[in-house]
Amino acid sequence: MNLQDQLQWIxxxxxxxxxxxxxxFGIIALLISGLILKKEGTIIFHLLAFLSIGASALVVVxxxxxxxxxxxxxxxxxxxxxxxxxxxxxxxxxxxIVLTRNRIQKKKAEYFLLLVTVILGAHWLVMSMNFVMxxxxxxxxxxxxxxxxxxxxxxKGAEGSLKYFLFGSVATAxxxxxxxxxxxxxGTLDFSTNKFVSALLEQKSPLVxxxxxxxLSGFLFKIVAAPLHVWAxxxxxxxxxxxxxxxxxxxxxAGFGVLIKFTLAINLFGQSTYNWPTIIGTISMxxxxxxxxxxxxxxxxxRMMAYSSIAQSGFLLIGLTSLSISGVHAMLFYMAIYLIMNxxxxxxxxxxxxxxxxxxxxxxxxxxxxxxxxxxxxGVGLISLVGFPITAGFTxxxxxxxxxxxxxxxxxxxxxxxxxxxxxVNMVVSLYYYLKMPYYLFLKEPPSEKTFLVNTPxxxxxLSAFLVVLLxxxxxxxxxxxxxxxxxxxxL
Numbered sequence: 003m004n005l006q007d008q009l010q011w012i013x014x015x016x017x018x019x020x021x022x023x024x025x026x027f028g029i030i031a032l033l034i035s036g037l038i039l040k041k042e043g044t045i046i047f048h049l050l051a052f053l054s055i056g057a058s059a060l061v062v063v064x065x066x067x068x069x070x071x072x073x074x075x076x077x078x079x080x081x082x083x084x085x086x087x088x089x090x091x092x093x094x095x096x097x098x099i100v101l102t103r104n105r106i107q108k109k110k111a112e113y114f115l116l117l118v119t120v121i122l123g124a125h126w127l128v129m130s131m132n133f134v135m136x137x138x139x140x141x142x143x144x145x146x147x148x149x150x151x152x153x154x155x156x157x158k159g160a161e162g163s164l165k166y167f168l169f170g171s172v173a174t175a176x177x178x179x180x181x182x183x184x185x186x187x188x189g190t191l192d193f194s195t196n197k198f199v200s201a202l203l204e205q206k207s208p209l210v211x212x213x214x215x216x217x218l219s220g221f222l223f224k225i226v227a228a229p230l231h232v233w234a235x236x237x238x239x240x241x242x243x244x245x246x247x248x249x250x251x252x253x254x255x256a257g258f259g260v261l262i263k264f265t266l267a268i269n270l271f272g273q274s275t276y277n278w279p280t281i282i283g284t285i286s287m288x289x290x291x292x293x294x295x296x297x298x299x300x301x302x303x304x305r306m307m308a309y310s311s312i313a314q315s316g317f318l319l320i321g322l323t324s325l326s327i328s329g330v331h332a333m334l335f336y337m338a339i340y341l342i343m344n345x346x347x348x349x350x351x352x353x354x355x356x357x358x359x360x361x362x363x364x365x366x367x368x369x370x371x372x373x374x375x376x377x378x379x380x381g382v383g384l385i386s387l388v389g390f391p392i393t394a395g396f397t398x399x400x401x402x403x404x405x406x407x408x409x410x411x412x413x414x415x416x417x418x419x420x421x422x423x424x425x426x427v428n429m430v431v432s433l434y435y436y437l438k439m440p441y442y443l444f445l446k447e448p449p450s451e452k453t454f455l456v457n458t459p460x461x462x463x464x465l466s467a468f469l470v471v472l473l474x475x476x477x478x479x480x481x482x483x484x485x486x487x488x489x490x491x492x493x494l
Contacts, residue, residue: 015073018080020065021058021088025122028054029115036111044110051114052099055121059092076192078129082490086334087128087259090341094252095121097345100465101244101352108155116146117248124252128259133181133191136260137174140220143253144170151241151249162233162240169233173223180216183209184268193267203270211276214268218281221264224257226250226308227315228289235296238308243355246304247348250311251341258318258337262330262492265322272325283323283417289316290428297435301362303351306435307344310387313432314340320402320425323418324409327492332401334487339386339398339476346383346469350376353462363439368448370440377443379466384436386473389429394476399429401484 016023031050039046062085070081095117102113123142130136148170152163185191187209188201202210223230238246269278293313300306318340321333353376354369355361370377386395403422410418476483 018065018071018073020061021092022122022125024058024061025054025118025125028058028118029122032111032115032118036115039111047110047114048099048102051118052096054118055092055095055099058121058125059089059096062088062092072131073129076195077132077135078126079131079194080129083492084128084259086487086490087255087337088125090255090338091121091124091128091252094248094255094341094345097341098244098248098252100462101247101345101349103352103356103459103462109153113150113153116150119146120150120248120252124256127256130260131192131194131263133185133193136264137178137181139256139260140174140177140224143224143256144174147249147253150245151237153245154240154242156240158240162237165233166237169230170223173220173230176216177220180213180219183213184217187213193264198267199270199273202268203273206275210274214276214278215281217264217268218261221257221261222285225254225261225315225318226311227285227319228292228312231289231292231312234312235305235308238311239302239305243304243348243352246307247345247352250307250348251344254311254315255337255341258322258333262322262333266325269325277417279323279325279415280417282319283421286316286319286323286421287424289313289319290425291316294428294431294435297432300435301364303355303363303366303439306363306438307347307351310432310436311344313428314344314387316428317399317402317425320406320421323421324405326405326409328408329402329405330492331484331487331490332398332405334490335401335480335484336398338483339394339473342469342472342476343383343386343393343395346466346473347380347387349462349466349469350380350383363442364446366439366442367446368443370443370445372448375463376466377440379470380443381440382470382473384439388433388436392474392477394473394480397477397480401480 028050031054032047035046035050067080067082067085070079072079098117099114120143123139123146126135127139127143130139148163148167151166152159181191184193184198184202187205187207188198190197190201192198219230222228226234237249241249265278265282268274289312293309293311293316297306297309297313300309318333318336321329321336323329354366382393386393389395389399403425406418406422406425409415410422
């Protein structure tokens with residue numbers, strides 16, 4: 003291929019990447035404006051970040067793909083699966099910008115630049131079909147996330163950011179070594195090709211299992227699943243609340259997007275010698291156990307939500323364990339609901355943190371009577387995380403367990419029914435700590451000397467009301483979202 007053909011090939015591929023180009027221009031605009039505008043707190047940075055992410059999401063919807071298209075010699079793929087995840091990722095970015103109220107006082111241009119960079123990396127990751135592209139995308143997300151975690155600009159934030167960096171570096175190193183093993187045995191970096199599957203089918207070496215597990219570790223770190231979860235609690239507690247809300251959703255969605263494809267590939271379309279559904283199911287049960295039981299003892303709301311994030315990854319892995327199209331669709335529905343209920347919960351946590359200086363769960367005592375609207379909204383978010391009717395969290399878990407039961411009925415694998423029972427038991431366990439905050443809000447008496455402030459902007463209350471309505475509507479009408487998801491033709 004001559005130079006002219008190569009340039010034409012790149013040009014043809016770039017026509018499918020309008021959302022990513024918009025985000026790239028947004029990053030450049032933020033970089034330039036940050037150098038020119040020295041005044042802290044300018045609204046320009048908010049607008050540039052919001053407009054670039056919003057425009058990206060709009061273009062994704064307008065250019066919705068009808069058929070999958072492989073770009074850049076198969077390194078990435080433009081399809082409806084990745085486009086759906088891009089929309090969720092962009093919505094997470096937009097909600098984070100909205101949450102950034104009086105929380106980031108320094109280096110705002112850098113803050114929004116890093117935010118948009120993570121979203122751009124997440125876009126690349128959900129489209130990746132090649133180990134090199136996966137690694138580059140993960141590092142774009144990770145390096146920006148390490149810096150964002152320290153934006154509290156205090157000792158605790160620096161410590162959390164450093165732990166995040168150290169654990170992330172080790173996870174990445176292990177993942178690279180695993181990828182090198184798989185590449186050495188398959189002769190290709192494209193894990194979606196027949197060559198990759200055929201080559202590994204011929205291998206009888208346990209290095210296939212070792213390489214797969216080592217590669218899997220990098221994805222487990224990104225989705226905050228056990229045993230690569232140990233950094234989460236310190237980062238969630240020390241980072242600014244908008245950053246925590248962002249990191250709890252956006253990297254997780256992107257990580258699951260590529261994890262689904264990698265798991266199907268390493269399972270060799272059901273022909274693998276090794277029982278990957280059992281491995282994924284075991285990781286799911288481990289994440290559920292560590293997340294839920296560790297959360298029981300927490301008194302810091304954000305630290306509790308860190309362990310909640312680990313447990314929610316365990317629930318999402320239930321859909322992956324079945325390795326079926328219904329399981330993938332259930333995961334996609336759960337991801338959307340998780341985004342809504344997690345941001346709703348963090349929005350109210352931030353309101354109480356800023357307006358009433360509530361830095362622990364016991365300090366929420368009595369706020370439910372003084373501020374019933376915010377407290378009720380938080381209650382809806384938390385009971386949705388449990389999976390209670392009449393919230394969409396119940397519907398999302400119902401779809402996950404239904405796909406698991408369907409897979410058990412067809413395959414009869416013991417791990418599936420064990421995980422089914424295990425997941426239901428953990429829902430009961432999660433009930434205790436998720437309802438701890440509503441208990442203090444509505445049933446505990448506030449200290450007599452406590453004073454209450456009212457500084458919450460009207461638009462934040464409107465946003466929380468909108469998120470509550472979404473959770474209720476998607477319980478009664480899940481087909482509004484599931485009907486769209488069922489049309490996603492996921493193939494590796």
